[in-house]
Amino acid sequence: MAKDSAPAEKKASRAKKAPAESFQDKQARKSKASGFRVGAVILWLIAIGFEVVAILLLNGQFNFRFFGITDQMVWIIVAVVIDVIFVIIGSQLWKKSNDIDPASEKNKVKFFLWNNMGVIAAIVALAPLIVLFLKDKKLDPKKKKILTAVAGVVLVLAILFSVDWNPASAEDLEAAQAEIGDGLVYWTAFGKSYHIDPDCHTIRNSATKESGTIEEAFEAKRNDPCDFCALEEEG
Incomplete structure (x- = not known):
């Protein structure tokens, strides 16, 4: 008899619980999410900054000569790698913010874009480099292939790490x-x-x-x- 009444007792105990979070708790949750979002945007802006550095190096407007390394292709690759690191970390913060404060799915397009802002950031911070590498007529063919391949690989990685595969609403x-x-x-x-x-x-x-x-x-x-x-x- 006790065994048969257990589910009913569980339901009754659940019915007694408070139905929702308080206004203060909700605001605290949203504030915490906003902090992660601000952090994500800052990191994405830094990533775009390194994208600009890579472009300036490509155009010969910057010339780095650190640790005895004078080949600018090396420093372009370094800039691209740092770029993708900031993109990915920013995307993790953005996804974390959406776990804390999910977006409404009433507007399907907005819901999709909001949950994949990291993908958009990855494209903005990395895709232009691929185009520039391919279009640069002064670039050595071998270096062009290497730089394009590196940029393509890191772009794919950035997108894979930035997609929110199971977003809550x-x-x-x-x-x-x-x-x-x-x-x-x-x-x-x-x-x-x-x-x-x-x-x-x-x-x-x-x-x-x-x-x-x-x-x-x-x-x-x-x-x-x-x-x-x-x-x-x-x-």
Whole structure:
């Protein structure tokens, strides 16, 4: 008898929980996300700065001679590599901000663009270099191939690291908040879902089990509810 009443008891305990985050908590969450976004934009601007440096080196307006290295192609490659590093780090910050404060998916185009600003930044900071390398008639053919290949590879890497493959939406978070309230959810280091039941068989034997609010789960990129936990709740 006690076993049959367990699901009903779980539902009742959930119904007693607070339905949503407070206004202050919501503002704090948005403020935290804004900080990451500002950091991302700053890093992207630095990346574009190194793109400009690479162009100036290509045009012969800069001539670096550090560590005995006088070949400007080497310094162009260095500038391109630093460029892509800042692009990728900025993209991780941007994706983190969207995990904390997801965009609404009511406007599909805006939702897609907002979640892939890192891809746009990668194209802006790297694609022009490929065009310039290919169009430069003064550039040695061998160097042209090397520089174009390097720029092409780092552009692909930047795009792959910048794409948000599984973005959450504001509606996803609101629905989860309505269901969970201020109760705890659980997730593991390598799992992709959050769990309502800490004894769910999919995480029961996990060596590392994290717990937190639903907002913290979304921030940790755990925005998919466990199907098994949902079935147990319905049962």
